[in-house]
Amino acid sequence: MLESLQVRPWTVGFVVLAAGGIYAARRYCLSGSAGKAFLASCLYLYAMMASRASWVFPNVLPGRESSAGLTAAVAATAESTLVQTLYWWVPGMCLALGYTWLVYRALPGKFLVGDGAGH
Amino acid sequence: MDTLWFCLLAAMLATYVVFDGFYFGVGILHLFAARSAAERQQVLHSVGPVWDGNEVWLVALGGTMMAVFPKLLATAFAGFYLPLMIVLWLLMFRALGIELRHQVADQLWEQFWDVAFAAASFLLASSWGQHWGTLYAE
Numbered sequence: 001m002l003e004s005l006q007v008r009p010w011t012v013g014f015v016v017l018a019a020g021g022i023y024a025a026r027r028y029c030l031s032g033s034a035g036k037a038f039l040a041s042c043l044y045l046y047a048m049m050a051s052r053a054s055w056v057f058p059n060v061l062p063g064r065e066s067s068a069g070l071t072a073a074v075a076a077t078a079e080s081t082l083v084q085t086l087y088w089w090v091p092g093m094c095l096a097l098g099y100t101w102l103v104y105r106a107l108p109g110k111f112l113v114g115d116g117a118g119h
Numbered sequence: 120m121d122t123l124w125f126c127l128l129a130a131m132l133a134t135y136v137v138f139d140g141f142y143f144g145v146g147i148l149h150l151f152a153a154r155s156a157a158e159r160q161q162v163l164h165s166v167g168p169v170w171d172g173n174e175v176w177l178v179a180l181g182g183t184m185m186a187v188f189p190k191l192l193a194t195a196f197a198g199f200y201l202p203l204m205i206v207l208w209l210l211m212f213r214a215l216g217i218e219l220r221h222q223v224a225d226q227l228w229e230q231f232w233d234v235a236f237a238a239a240s241f242l243l244a245s246s247w248g249q250h251w252g253t254l255y256a257e
Contacts, residue, residue, distance in 0.1 A: 075191040
């Protein structure tokens with residue numbers, strides 16, 4: 001981790017973002033802004049994941065000895081496959097994000113006791 | 120390209136954590152926050168329409184990892200076979216807890232699946248933390 005910080009010191013910014021997300025989530029929660037509190041908690045989670053990913057990179061599976069670890073370059077498949085995968089990944093993600101947006105948009109803001117059936 | 124895909128996979132993992140994270144919380148807390156059967160029904164209604172789609176992010180992550188980092192997937196699954204099988208069973212129990220609960224109108228049946236849902240959510244959240252912590256411990 002320290003080696004990664006020396007090579008990429010800007011990744012400390014992710015920690016600052018994560019701390020900001022926690023602070024904002026608590027502030028918005030206390031003020032009753034549930035939606036903003038949720039977005040702030042999302043920021044915290046994304047920043048935490050980004051910080052850990054940036055500190056681990058280029059290892060994707062660190063080993064006890066540095067020579068035994070798996071790096072992104074070694075674990076990756078052929079360059080042509082990476083490019084072709086991107087061609088179907090982008091529209092796939094657009095569909096997934098669009099579906100997610102539609103489903104959450106269709107949800108009511110709050111659920112009352114006695115609402116609906118099934119689940 | 121491998122750096123780009125590393126970043127995209129990290130973003131997909133974070134997106135899964137965000138979307139399924141609230142489902143974890145609902146499962147863990149619904150036994151304590153909801154005191155009556157009607158309140159538990161209300162809690163389950165809040166995740167009922169979206170839990171399927173949230174878990175698809177995990178499936179998409181695994182599929183994309185198989186396409187772009189096959190050696191990573193093979194090594195991780197080979198080395199963590201038992202823990203990952205436990206995670207899969209806990210995922211199934213979570214799904215069963217929310218889907219089978221209303222199939223039989225019996226108090227014992229509902230209580231069993233309520234406890235199963237809560238226990239599976241708690242164990243799954245702690246399992247993910249243990250696995251990722253073990254993989255990336257320094």
